[in-house]
Amino acid sequence: MLAEMTERRRQLLKLLIQEYVATSAPVASEHLVRRHGLNVSSATIRNELASLEDLGLLTHLHTSAGRIPTDAGYRFFVENLMEQPVLPAHEERIIRHQFYQMQTTLDQWIHLAGSVMARRVQNVSVVLPPRTTQARLRNVHLISIHDLLMLVVMVLHDGMVRQQTMALETPHSQDELNRVAAATNEQVQDATVSQLRDRIEQLEPQVDGLVRPVLELACTTMRQYEEALNSEVRADGLLEMFNQPEFAQTERVKQMLALVQTGNVLTPLIPRVASSDGVQVIIGAEHQNPEMRDMSMVLARYGVDDEIVGVLGVVGPTRMPYARAIATVQAIAAVMSDLVGELHGEPRVERDGSDA
Template identity: 40%
Template sequence: MPKKPDSDVFPGLDQRARDLLAAVIREHIATAEPVASAQLVRNYHLDVSPATVRNELAALEERGLLTHPHTSAGRVPTDLGYRYFIESLMPMAGLRPEEQVTVSHQFQQALTDTGAWLRVAASSLARLTAEASLVTPPSAKRAALKHLEVVPIHERRVLLVVVLEGGAVRQQVLELGTATTSEHLHALSARLTDSLAGANAATMQHHLGSEKGADADVVRALVRILEEQDAFRARELYVDGFQNILAQPEFAQADRGREMLSLFEDHTRLAEILPLDLGAGEVHITIGREHRHESLRDCSLIVGRYGADGDVIGFVGVVGPTRMDYARSIGAVRYVGSLMSDLVRVMEGQ
């Protein structure tokens, strides 16, 4: 996941430039059209001439915060302009109290059904933000080993019985590169269970260098099993509000709409945009060309992590055009995420 620009790269702006940048962004979010200087003077009752505003906008463009379509004299924000707005100019994010009550009531009605409150989360985010929403079920941050049994079958063929933290069991038949004894396999099972209990795929990959022969074959297979488990779990996504994206003028062209539909139908590819290292209570925002996927280069993603105090976590987020209402979307993601965290705590008996 590309990192957001460091705040040190933001240009220093005086108050009038900051106010004009915020005004351009608000107008563009509302209208989806380039914003002209005369429009700003009229709508914001500025006590300067359109020519003065035009010069200020040109200076903001030189600083990389605005740009203008070649067919228009008006300006639109750049990705850096949106980032500056979020970091420095955006009003406090939040939902209205009555909206919070409504959403909370819907979650309470779905309290006993995990699938139901995941669907409520996705539909609530789509409705509150008018964007597309993404929600993943709660699960361990990374698949991790709890217990291992290596069972001999025939000569170099063994059966791996892998118990993961959380209780899931995976079995795999493995051909070893070298023959070994039943006694060695029994001892290997005990040793790896003792030394690798709680380890995820990355930890095991690091440990692999200390193993040789058949032992290395087993650890290598464990790495694959845990990676496959992580990938399978990442494909579990609840998506809602795709029609909201299609209703945006940025996606009016049929080819662009089909491209976004292809992305949303491919849950494996969609899950790759989730920031798995996100901390508790954090919100991650990716804007435009900060995305790795070409199909998202004119979109923004806002993702929050939810979960209990332990390792059980999930993600809630919204995707829409870079011209989105960031304050409202961030507030919605945070609030729905907090409700999801409360439900996970109830589920775990906390």
Template identity: 50%
Template structure:
């Protein structure tokens, strides 16, 4: 598709996006010629705008004569046209000073990262807590009788994670029965991750005769469900900030027309739901954790329907192969991408540097 983008069309596309991000108004040819002093006539620019629309980079909004960027237009802009900027040195010094004031306080660093991102990008921010780079691995299980029809399963995982689950008994089980079952399951599942446990259960179900008794299989299912719930909860923990900044964007300010007001209110409701529940963001977090650099997901590139009108910019932070998290910003697709990307890049780099210093200091400290 980019084969139809001449140098002049690329210039006009860049100007349209910059103007639309700045004004939130459809961009007309006369505006471009007048404001940017183009050496071509408005008629020529109109022809180029029509060509960009036909190629899928621009579109009409309602019946306006002006054009606005499409998701494809924004994507081409981010990858090929936007100016690569960095935060100014005074901004960097001020931000770094704020972090050093709460040096060593991990919870405060996470909150501060969200606050700084929201302020610098003028949109909502999202930050996930640090989590171990290692996947949750099973260690052992203990089964303790509560009464004749109920037992307590104490699940122990590597890294000191302990979960307790009640287990309904299909029959009266003696303490020796519970100990033998727990010992067998602990032996079979030792050091396994969730995917390994699920594979074991699938293979056992598919073979002609199960190698586990009914009660053992009940405990295996319990372990798999507990591990799945723990990993899902870890992905869903998202700290957010900048709701006021996000809702101050023109997309959330109702116009006079009733349909525009209803659309703005619906956008506001969706934004609140996304930031409160993390819905729509959960699938993006594992991708960001597994990727290097800054990840930009624009509008319809999101798989979740509720995210189709938003762009998300994410980056991993932390200490590689030790502890990592994800931070970024979310806002309407009409976003100041250079500013947002540079903000996410700088804060993720700063957080990683600070955590590396803290981690190295912990490694050097003598064991108590």
């Protein structure tokens, strides 16, 4: 195919895809000539578009209608014709400033990541929180609510925080709870659920009586967290995507809502993306899920090496602004990796903020 893609055909395919992404309307040869001041006749352009259709890169819905890209056309565009997908330096600085002015909580960063991607690409964003293969408990804090009730705050190794209230049989002051927390944390040391259970069984009789129930509560909470991680895909930007003309039909909206809300839009792709470097672009029929055959996804992993990995990206119609989507996902994945790394003691990566 590459040999048949002359410079003129490359230019026409690029212009047609850019026009179609911007307007959602099939593009006619006359429009390309008039809009871009091409120094050839409409008949010549029409013949070239027919050749691109023969190559499987374009199609048309009606005999007299203009043409639209196929999945193969979008793929050729992404791999061969698209401008370098990099955000301008000033836009990247704005994004980083948004994250670093927030409190250092992973939940807030995840929410902001989804919001920024959805607004900038005008499609749905998806974020899978970073996770290890097994949940590990970093430390526990105990906070007195009143004499017979305390709040157990569990900080996990991946930065997530879980809270549960626990009733007390006898009154405890905050100082007493601090001592219990210290004794509990001596048993924690980034332990997994199975390791915590072993340590509970090995507790010495003289250890404070509250340590055991706190550790048991932590085990239960961590197990629930591990189960929830398999489907805990955060989504934002549904309104932006449903404003697209591809979702004019109610049934298509319902179908997409179900895919996003159940996590099925992302879950099958998590292993592939989590084990790959760079941005992954899945277009139309490249999806294994038949319900996603008219959708595209731009995804990337983020986190700390292979230890703590999350996945984020955008999903929308195949008529997607791919360069902007890829650049945005790259930028958000980079800043989220830095932030997750800092949570786990990694030095901040210095990035060039110049416009060069």
